[in-house]
Amino acid sequence: MTITGQHMQQQARADNGFNKGVAGRLRRRSMQALWGMLGSGMLLAGCAESVQNTEAGRTSLSAQNLAVASTAVVYGQAPRAVPQAARAAVVSARQAMQRRQWEALPSLAQQARDDHELGSYPMYWYLRQMLSDPAQPVPTQQIYTFLQQNKNPYLENRLKSDWILALAKRGDFDTIRRIGTVASRTSQVDCAILHARFLGNGQVSAAQALDVFQPGDACWNMLQQLTTAKVITGEHLEPLLRDAVEYDSKVTARRYAALAFSSAGLSSYDALVANPMGWLATQSGSADGELQQLRALAFSRLARQDRDGGAAFLQAQGSTLLSERNRQWAWTQFGLIAALNLEARADQWYRMAGGGFRLSDYNHAWRTRMALRQPTIDWKWVEQTIRMMGPEQQKEPVWVYWYGRARAGQGDKGGSASAWQSILHDHGFYGQLATEALGQKITVPAQPAEPTSAEISKAMTHEGLQRAIALFRLGWRPEAVGEWNFAIRGMNDRELMAAAEWALREQVYDRAINTSMLTKNAFNFRQRYLAPFEGRVSKQARAVGVDPAWVYGLIRQESRFVTAARSSVGAAGLMQVMPGTARLVSRKLGLSYSAASANDFDTNTLLGTSYLKMTLDDLNGSEVLATAGYNAGPNRARRWRDSLSQPLEGAIFAETIPFTETRLYVKHVLSNATWYDARFSGRPQSIVERLGQVRP
Numbered sequence: 049m050t051i052t053g054q055h056m057q058q059q060a061r062a063d064n065g066f067n068k069g070v071a072g073r074l075r076r077r078s079m080q081a082l083w084g085m086l087g088s089g090m091l092l093a094g095c096a097e098s099v100q101n102t103e104a105g106r107t108s109l110s111a112q113n114l115a116v117a118s119t120a121v122v123y124g125q126a127p128r129a130v131p132q133a134a135r136a137a138v139v140s141a142r143q144a145m146q147r148r149q150w151e152a153l154p155s156l157a158q159q160a161r162d163d164h165e166l167g168s169y170p171m172y173w174y175l176r177q178m179l180s181d182p183a184q185p186v187p188t189q190q191i192y193t194f195l196q197q198n199k200n201p202y203l204e205n206r207l208k209s210d211w212i213l214a215l216a217k218r219g220d221f222d223t224i225r226r227i228g229t230v231a232s233r234t235s236q237v238d239c240a241i242l243h244a245r246f247l248g249n250g251q252v253s254a255a256q257a258l259d260v261f262q263p264g265d266a267c268w269n270m271l272q273q274l275t276t277a278k279v280i281t282g283e284h285l286e287p288l289l290r291d292a293v294e295y296d297s298k299v300t301a302r303r304y305a306a307l308a309f310s311s312a313g314l315s316s317y318d319a320l321v322a323n324p325m326g327w328l329a330t331q332s333g334s335a336d337g338e339l340q341q342l343r344a345l346a347f348s349r350l351a352r353q354d355r356d357g358g359a360a361f362l363q364a365q366g367s368t369l370l371s372e373r374n375r376q377w378a379w380t381q382f383g384l385i386a387a388l389n390l391e392a393r394a395d396q397w398y399r400m401a402g403g404g405f406r407l408s409d410y411n412h413a414w415r416t417r418m419a420l421r422q423p424t425i426d427w428k429w430v431e432q433t434i435r436m437m438g439p440e441q442q443k444e445p446v447w448v449y450w451y452g453r454a455r456a457g458q459g460d461k462g463g464s465a466s467a468w469q470s471i472l473h474d475h476g477f478y479g480q481l482a483t484e485a486l487g488q489k490i491t492v493p494a495q496p497a498e499p500t501s502a503e504i505s506k507a508m509t510h511e512g513l514q515r516a517i518a519l520f521r522l523g524w525r526p527e528a529v530g531e532w533n534f535a536i537r538g539m540n541d542r543e544l545m546a547a548a549e550w551a552l553r554e555q556v557y558d559r560a561i562n563t564s565m566l567t568k569n570a571f572n573f574r575q576r577y578l579a580p581f582e583g584r585v586s587k588q589a590r591a592v593g594v595d596p597a598w599v600y601g602l603i604r605q606e607s608r609f610v611t612a613a614r615s616s617v618g619a620a621g622l623m624q625v626m627p628g629t630a631r632l633v634s635r636k637l638g639l640s641y642s643a644a645s646a647n648d649f650d651t652n653t654l655l656g657t658s659y660l661k662m663t664l665d666d667l668n669g670s671e672v673l674a675t676a677g678y679n680a681g682p683n684r685a686r687r688w689r690d691s692l693s694q695p696l697e698g699a700i701f702a703e704t705i706p707f708t709e710t711r712l713y714v715k716h717v718l719s720n721a722t723w724y725d726a727r728f729s730g731r732p733q734s735i736v737e738r739l740g741q742v743r744p
Contacts, residue, residue: 122201122510122511122512123506123509123510123511124509124511125509126505126508126509127508127514127517128164130162130163130164130165130166130518131162131163133159133162134159134160134161134162134163134167135160135163135166137156137157137159137160137163137170138156138160138163138166138167138169138170139522140152140156141153141156141157141160141169141170141173142169142170142173142524144156145173145177150174150177153170153171153173153174153177154170154171154174156170157170157171157174164199165514165515165518166515166518166519168194168198168199168200168203169203169527171194171198172194172198172200172203172206172207175187175190175191175194175207175210176206176207176210178190179210179211179213179214180210180214182214182217182218186211186214186215186218186220186223188223191207191211194207195207195208199511200515201231201512201534202512202515202530202531202534202535205230205231205232205534206530208227208230209230209233209234209237211227212224212227212230212237212240212241213236213237213240213266215227215240216239216240216243216244216265216266216269217265217266221240221243221244221247221248222244222248224240224241224243224244225244225245225248229241231534231537232534232537235260235261235262235264235267236262236264236265236266236267237266238260239257239260239261239264239266239267239269239270239271240266240270242256242257242260242270243266243269243270243273246270246273246274246277246279247273250277252274252279253279254274254279254280254281254284257270257271257274257279257280258280258284258288261288263300263303268303271307272307275307280307282308282338282341285304285307285308286308286341287406287408288304289301289304289305289308289341289345290344290345290348290377290408291408291410292304293345293348293349294348294381294384294408294410294411295410296352298321301321302317302318302321305317308341309338309342310338313338313339313342316339316342317342317345320342320345320346320349321349324346324347324349324350324353324358325350325353325354325357325358325361327346328343328346328347328350328361328365328369331343331369332368332369333368334368334369335369336371340370340371340374341374343369343370343374344370344374344377344378347362347366347370347378347381348378348381350362351378351381351382351384351385352385355382355385355386358382359382359397362375362378362379362382366378373405376401376402376404376405377401377405377406377407379397379398379400379401380397380398380401380407380411380415382394382397383395383397383398383401383411383414383415383418384410384411384414386418387414387415387417387418387706388414388706389706390421390688390691390704390706392418392421392422392423392693394414394418395418395419395421395422398415398418398419398433399429403432403436407436409437409438409441412433412436412437412438412441413437413441413447415433415436416430416433416434416437416447416450417703417704418704419433420450420700420703420704421696421700421704423693423694425457427453427454427455427456427457427458428454428458430450430453430454430457431451431454431455431458434447434450434451434454445471445474445476445478445479445482446477446478446703448467448468448470448471448478448482449467449468449471449478449481449482449485450703451467452464452465452466452467452468452482452485453485455467456485464485465486467482468482468483468485468486469482469486472486475493475571475723476715476716476719477702477715477716477718477719477735480719480722480735481699481735481736484734484735484736489732489733489734490722490723490726490732490733490734490735491726491732491733492573492723492726492727493571493573495571495572495573495574496541496545496570496571496572498545498549498572498574499542499545499546499548499549500546503542503543503545503546504546504549504550506543506546507543507546507547507549507550508550510535510547511535512531512532512534512535513531513532513535513536513547513550515531515535516528516529516531516532516535516559517550517551517554517556519531520532520554520556520559521554523612525610525612528556529559532551532559532563535547536563536566539566541567541568541569541570542570544563544564544566544567545564545567545570545572545575547563548560548561548563548564548572548575549575551563552575552578555580557578557580557608557609557610558607558608558609558610560575560578561575561576561577561578561604561608561609562608563575564576573723573727576723577600577604577720577723577724577727578609579600579724579727579728580609581609581649584649584650584653585599585600585603585622585653586599586600586728588650588653588654588657589657591657592654592657592658592660592661593661594657594660594661594664595671595721595725596724596728597721597722597724597725597728598660598671598675598717598718598721598724599623599656599657599660600720600721600724601716601717601718601719601720601721601722601723601724602623602656602660602675602678602717602720602721603622603623604717604720604724605713605716605717605720606619606622606623606624607621607622607623607624609622610622611647611649611652612647613647614646614647620646620647620652621646621647621648621649621651621652621656622649622652622653622656623652623653623655623656623657623660624656625646625652625655625656625659627643627646629655629659630646630655632659633655633658633659633662634655636658636662637654637655637658641655659678660674660678663677663678663682663685666682666686667682667685667686667689668743670689670698670740670742671718671721671738671739671740672698672701672702672714672718672739672740672742673685673686673688673689673742675713675714675717675718676688676705676710676713676714679709679710679713679714680707680709680710684707684710688701688705688706689742689743689744690744692742692743692744693744694744695741695742695743695744696741696742697739697741697742698736698738698739698740698741698742699736699739701739701742702714702715702718702739703715718735718738718739719735721738722734722735722738
């Protein structure tokens with residue numbers, strides 16, 4: 049099986065996903081209860097359908113009024129009891145929301161008012177649903193009143209974001225301008241705000257728009273508007289289109305093409321996507337403009353369909369059909385697809401491309417990776433490929449480390465040491481490799497002073513953290529994680545460690561780790577590399593014959609020690625065991641297995657560690673290969689190993705794993721394992737020794 053592309057774009061999505069189509073009569077029937085909850089002496093004229101266009105509705109949307117909730121006190125009282133009836137109303141409201149019984153929410157919101165932690169949620173859920181239903185008018189006055197009375201900054205931020213997106217869908221950009229910005233935004237909200245600003249005063253540049261753009265409705269609408277107004281030109285769209293074609297993101301690429309090309313050009317684009325060689329066969333002579341762009345894209349598609357024939361055709365006809373810059377780019381397309389299939393000839397095609405032209409970060413990275421994977425590494429070429437990257441990409445620890453290796457490979461000890469010294473602050477995979485490259489062993493950094501009782505007590509008065517902990521105790525992780533992440537914004541190192549300590553006490557291990565990881569100058573490895581469950585994981589690891597530090601490193605990456613974790617593809621528990629894997633391992637161990645036991649601690653760790661041991665034995669005892677096999681399957685790891693013509697150092701093998709998820713996973717797990725080994729043993733460690741060599 050060959051790899052024909054990887055989708056690299058990460059799209060930020062607003063969490064609006066609730067069922068649409070709730071009957072308007074249910075909302076109208078519940079309006080009386082809604083006014084009762086929102087009243088507080090304010091006389092509101094009319095129902096949701098009429099209020100949004102009233103003078104009162106328009107004049108109330110001032111920046112000052114809309115910012116009221118943003119001034120809510122962050123630190124307040126220590127956690128205090130919540131009236132049971134009020135909390136029960138919140139729980140009932142969430143159940144009603146899950147059952148889509150929206151008409152029940154206003155009265156439950158009234159009953160929940162005395163819940164000082166979570167009492168705003170029922171009305172937020174209700175208003176969010178109203179906004180998500182395009183058949184309903186936007187309930188402007190109700191939203192305004194909620195923002196006036198709500199004391200939860202996180203929900204204020206979420207509701208404003210939902211509101212802005214709903215208004216953008218309805219084309220009400222005037223109201224968006226009056227709302228202004230929000231504290232923590234998604235790319236889609238940013239696009240809607242910029243779209244509104246452009247329609248108001250035209251003061252939006254192409255750079256501003258492209259800086260926030262991610263595929264999604266609000267951003268596509270903004271891009272369409274700015275393209276029609278010629279703020280965004282074909283020159284701006286070209287790299288977006290090329291990257292989408294390169295990543296094999298067909299739907300996204302088609303939308304860019306529709307903006308970039310004429311009707312005739314779009315027809316040609318569709319033809320070349322379907323049959324690139326057939327379309328190219330109709331081309332002859334030189335071309336410029338749209339046709340030149342289409343030819344370049346055709347060669348990119350051809351690289352995926354026929355590398356051998358396509359490369360021969362590019363060699364024979366490229367100088368006639370393409371400009372020099374486009375011919376260079378076309379060679380990188382053949383280089384990339386060959387690289388993703390771990391073919392040694394990828395390096396030759398990248399060399400034929402040369403430099404001096406724009407290339408995606410993804411393709412830049414693979415050019416360097418394939419230079420590293422050659423039987424005899426040309427360190428000067430490795431350095432050149434890194435220098436071809438953009439300034440920001442060159443600063444990434446991965447490329448700083450390999451740049452140092454390239455300088456060392458050419459005899460420049462000073463240059464290599466300077467590069468490695470600059471990333472020692474990075475405690476991940478490449479910071480560890482840099483430490484060893486400088487002749488040092490990996491040891492746990494000096495621990496900062498632990499959070500004091502006073503600091504932890506102060507954290508426990510943080511209203512946002514209180515709400516998050518209340519939500520975690522209810523098991524409502526999506527809401528809890530959102531509240532927690534919003535609450536810790538802007539905290540200093542001491543505040544972050546204190547918050548992490550509270551999370552640790554509550555056994556919310558993922559927040560403890562992730563929060564402590566945000567510190568900039570103080571590094572608390574007890575929190576960052578916590579080892580919960582009182583040795584039960586280590587005991588299970590030793591029982592099956594695998595390194596406990598490795599197992600802890602894997603669990604930290606898989607689930608962050610959340611026992612109830614379940615992935616979108618069904619992987620479950622601490623070790624994220626897939627159902628098919630669980631059944632296979634159970635049969636081999638002579639055990640019965642049921643899906644109901646997937647998250648059980650003992651069952652999950654037994655199956656996970658046993659599978660890890662089986663994979664390790666099957667892959668000749670290589671932790672690199674076994675870690676890759678645990679994530680992507682042993683057969684893939686075996687194929688990647690079998691692509692080698694000679695032994696390869698483990699760090700290069702890890703860096704050239706063709707699946708992005710697995711490549712990052714392997715580096716994270718083995719870096720984690722190295723730190724856990726240092727913590728458990730109290731002795732210096734070597735990630736180089738752990739990586740070893742991978743042999744064909």
